[in-house]
Amino acid sequence: MVSMDEDPSAREFLTTYNGAKITPIANRDKSLLSEKDVEKTRKAEEDATGAKIELKVYKRRWLQLGLFFIYALSNDPHWTQFSxxxxxxxxxxxxxxxxxxxxxxxxxxxxxxxxxxVCCMIDRVGLRWACLIGSIGISIGSWIIFWSLSPDRFVTVVLGQLVITFSQVFSLTGPVKLVALWFGPNQVATATSIAFFGGPLGIGLSFFVTRMILRNHDNVEDIGRELSPVFLSAAAFSTVVTIALFLFFQDEPLVPPSRATALQVTHSKVEDTRFWSTVKRVMTNKSFFAVWNTYGMGYGLFSTMCYMLNPYFLDHFENGEEDVGRLGILVVIAGYFCSFTFGIILDKTKQFKELGVFIYIFLLVGEILFAVGLRMEIRWLMLTGFMIFGLFAASYGSLGFELVGEVVYPELEDAYAGLLMFGNQLYGGIFSVIISSLLRNYGEIVVHGFAIAVLSLGLATSGFTEIELKRQNVEKHPNEGYNVDTPLKPLKS
Known part of the structure; x- marks a missing residue:
């Protein structure tokens, strides 16, 4: 291995980052580090000096991905289980x-x-403990809700739901962090699409199963008897998932899976990559801000339209509750294959911007068909429009995180993923208030006009934003230095 003292350029790289002086990795007391950190530091030093770096993609990555998938499957249905x-x-x-x-x-x-x-906390405790904390909280909240099965215990229901919602925040950055730590550069988008789709699949299955079991009986006691297995199965499943995570889920591999991840190890060892410092740099990145708005508008509008689907449908079609349930599970299942397909395409082509524009075009088409179908009360057209809208919105979820990962590389996943999810929820909350007000005061035509205007703005932003693929630059030009802030041959998308 090349010594840091033998290579002045390597020492300069490690002691200067964004104009700030930091402590060189080579000068740190390795006796204070764990065995895993010593190994990671050695790999980081080799990467910084240009020496040959060892990379390894572990077979265990698929077990890690599978465990996270079932964790998300048990997590997200609680969001809509009552509404x-x-x-x-x-x-x-x-x-x-x-x-x-x-x-x-x-x-x-x-x-x-x-x-x-919470993202700051996740950055400190690591991926494994973040998932365990979230899963334990969801299990506790689920059992509280099961014990609230009595008509006079709605306050207990709210308490259980509050515990669950706080715990769910711990899973938000999980897919991005998991994939970055365990998967090689040619599988990142595919793995991300799989990791992100556990939650929507859980919501879709919950819609379907709950409507199969539960009926709106005249007798309240009959409703309680049918709610009991629904609540019990959710609590039991969450508990089993928690045990599985505790026994089998790992934090990160000893050897990084890609050169891009290896370089992040170098940055993670310096003071300048502390969580809030990273947040400041990410927020001043113009490309990130453009993607943040585009992603927030598209995904936030989708979540709002899902919430409004039931009243929309019932206002125009009688006895439409079962159709809404079937539509929900259909969108989820078809969306899974659509997202997975886009992940494979993205891994093969690396056409981030082009794929984003393509998805936004179909979001706009789906919304127009959905609006026309509702207005003219053509059931098949309305269902087709919403299914197109839902398919491509679901696919945009994983693409958005990969796109942001490219433009802000080598920043920490917890910071940019947290900001992206914050934007999603912020836009979703704002759109919920605006759409509810427009629907109440002006009717659904104005609501659909607003949705089309938002999607048109998102499409224009996607088309005119210049995207610098920093992470791809590291993989494609490994011998041209690692200062990703000023790449020698930036790749554009």
Whole structure:
């Protein structure tokens, strides 16, 4: 291995970053580091000096991905578990439908308030403990909700839901961090699409199974008997997932899977990459800000339209609750294959910008068909429009994180992923307020006009934003230096 003292250029790289003086890795007391950190530091030094670096893609990565997938599967359904059967829950607990809908809305509020502090905590405790803390909290909240199965215990339901929503924040940056730590450069987008789709699949299955089991009986006691297996199965499944994570889920591999990840190790060892310092740099990145707005508008609008789908549909079509349930599971299943396909295409072509524009075009097409179908009360057209809209919105979820990962590289995943999710929830909350107000005061035509205007703005932003693929530059030009802030041959998309 090349010594740091033998290579002045390597020492200069490690002692100067963004104009700030930092402590060289080579001068650090390695006796204070764990065995894993010593190995990571040695690899980082080799990378910085231009020496041959050892990379390894572990077979265990698929087990890691599978465990996270089932964790997300048990996690996200709690978001909509009450609002999806709002009328039945309203009757059982003798509360208003608006009160029931707040069991979903508090998640958006919690995300906006807690996302950045929790991401800072995740940066300190690591991926494994973040997932365990989240899963334990979801299990506890699920059992609280199961014990609240009585018409006079809605306050207990809210308590359980609050515990769950706080715990769910710990899973937000998981897919990005997991994939960056375990997967090589040719599988990153595919793995990200799989990791992100556990949650939507869980929501879709929850819609389907709950509507299969639960009926809006005249007798409240009959509703309680059917709610019991729904709540019990959710609590038991969350507990099993927690045990599986504790026994089998690991934090990160000993050897990095890619050159890009190896370079991040170097930055993670210096003071300038502390969480809040990273947040400041990311927020001043113009490309990040453009992607942040584009992603927030598209995904935030999708989450709002999902929330409004039930009242939209029932206002135009009688006995449409079962159709909404079928549509939800269809969008999720088809969206999974669409997202997975786009992940493979992205890994093969690296056409981030082009794929983003393509997806936004179909978001706009889907919304127009959805609006026309509702206005003319053509059921098949409305369902087709929403399915197109949902398919491409689901696909944009994983693409957005990969795109941001490129433009802000080599910054920490926790920081930029947290900011991206913050934007998603912020836009979702703003759109919920605006659309509810427009629907109440002006009708659905104005609402759809607003949605089309938002998507048109997002499409224009996607088309005119210059994207510098910094992470790809490291992989494609490994011998041209590692100062990714000023790449010698920047790749454009």
């Amino acid at each position: 999806s059967i709002g009328k039945t829950i309203s009757r059982y607990y003798s509360v208003s439908p608006t009160t029931v809908s707040w069991t979903s809305s508090i998640l958006q509020v919690t995300y906006v308030v807690m996302i950045m502090p």
